[in-house]
Amino acid sequence: MIIGVPKEIKNNENRVALTPAGVAELIKNGHKVYVQETAGTGSGFADEAYLAVGAQMLPTIEQVYAIAEMIIKVKEPIEPEYNLIRKGQILYTYFHFASCEPLLKAMMEREAVCLAYETVELDDHSLPLLVPMSEVAGRMSIQEGAKYLEKTYGGYGVLLGGVAGVPPAKVLIIGGGIVGTEAAKMAAGLGADTTIMDVNLKRLRYLDDIMPANVKTMMSNEYNIREMVQTHDVIIGAVLIPGAKAPKLVTRDMLCSMRPGTVLVDVAVDQGGCFETTKPTTHDAPTYVIDDVIHYSVANMPGAVPRTSTLALTNATLPYAIQLANKGWQKACKDSVPLKKGLNVVAGEIVYPGVAEAFDMAL
Ligand code: NAD
Numbered sequence: 001m002i003i004g005v006p007k008e009i010k011n012n013e014n015r016v017a018l019t020p021a022g023v024a025e026l027i028k029n030g031h032k033v034y035v036q037e038t039a040g041t042g043s044g045f046a047d048e049a050y051l052a053v054g055a056q057m058l059p060t061i062e063q064v065y066a067i068a069e070m071i072i073k074v075k076e077p078i079e080p081e082y083n084l085i086r087k088g089q090i091l092y093t094y095f096h097f098a099s100c101e102p103l104l105k106a107m108m109e110r111e112a113v114c115l116a117y118e119t120v121e122l123d124d125h126s127l128p129l130l131v132p133m134s135e136v137a138g139r140m141s142i143q144e145g146a147k148y149l150e151k152t153y154g155g156y157g158v159l160l161g162g163v164a165g166v167p168p169a170k171v172l173i174i175g176g177g178i179v180g181t182e183a184a185k186m187a188a189g190l191g192a193d194t195t196i197m198d199v200n201l202k203r204l205r206y207l208d209d210i211m212p213a214n215v216k217t218m219m220s221n222e223y224n225i226r227e228m229v230q231t232h233d234v235i236i237g238a239v240l241i242p243g244a245k246a247p248k249l250v251t252r253d254m255l256c257s258m259r260p261g262t263v264l265v266d267v268a269v270d271q272g273g274c275f276e277t278t279k280p281t282t283h284d285a286p287t288y289v290i291d292d293v294i295h296y297s298v299a300n301m302p303g304a305v306p307r308t309s310t311l312a313l314t315n316a317t318l319p320y321a322i323q324l325a326n327k328g329w330q331k332a333c334k335d336s337v338p339l340k341k342g343l344n345v346v347a348g349e350i351v352y353p354g355v356a357e358a359f360d361m362a363l
Pocket of ligand 1: 131133134135137174175176177178179180197198199200203220221238239240241246247249266267268269270271298299300301302
């Protein structure tokens, strides 16, 4: 199959859909890979690295779309790309159709075959192509929390791990899924006194078993949250209710009970946020302050570390890309239920129930 990797053109997107290692694997499987010049630069992969494994470099995005049977991307196509997409062309990327009707309409009109990373689903209902970004965001949340806790950033001025004779900072993590678990590992590793809250007792039992001694678990409810936010230095929002907006667990009135310089990191901002005062921010201006409490709520946290994020994402996406290239999308989706769940739009029709429901359409 002929595979194309365009350079991402969405603002501030530095990830790339294939690393040189991925290109090498696809070529080993008998495929041709065309990469747009400088597509990998933002993630630290020079054109020469792609050339060295046998990729062909093309100067323009138009040429990549024109030649490829399958386009592999990171972010959904944006408007300037719509008209480049050809009938029957496979697009394997994040789409998040439910939140962008013009994108959905464009893909239907172009009659592309859209395989969405975010809906590829394993038998246990986990989402293997979303997990890597949650891992990155979870780990990063503690890095950011520690940074904004510094006095120069307006924080309370405590060191996460403390030192001999001085107690460590206290970190509260609300939601003990992928993001929460990775955050807890980082906080604990830095020596912080860490608590994870969740509503799922089975999950809390598991976390209690595997976490180090400086991580405690606690049932998440309004009473406990209200108590805990008064004494914690960094509070991470990491809840998810699949298919729904995040519940507002830390309310506006709780802010005045917090110490000035407390840092809130709302990773769940992409689902509306789990703090009542959350509003989305960007890497250019990541924080704002309400009642002396610092809010960090960047909707695309992995974008700050594109090298790590590209490697993490492509580790997960490549095996499916190889299946698609080796078998063609029809046979690959017939043979793999997880991959079939990734199909969202085919030949002008919506084929994924969640997307149809989002727009009140019948399948
Ligand atoms: P997950 O499904 O693995 O975990 C969510 C956890 O929240 C579950 O354990 C669930 O039991 C728990 N939960 C649900 N309701 C709760 C409540 N009332 N109190 C406490 N816990 C509750 O999800 P995840 O992969 O960890 O993702 C968490 C959030 O982070 C999602 O909203 C996701 O979209 C977001 N995310 C954001 C970024 C970013 O850049 N900002 C990146 C990746 C993920």
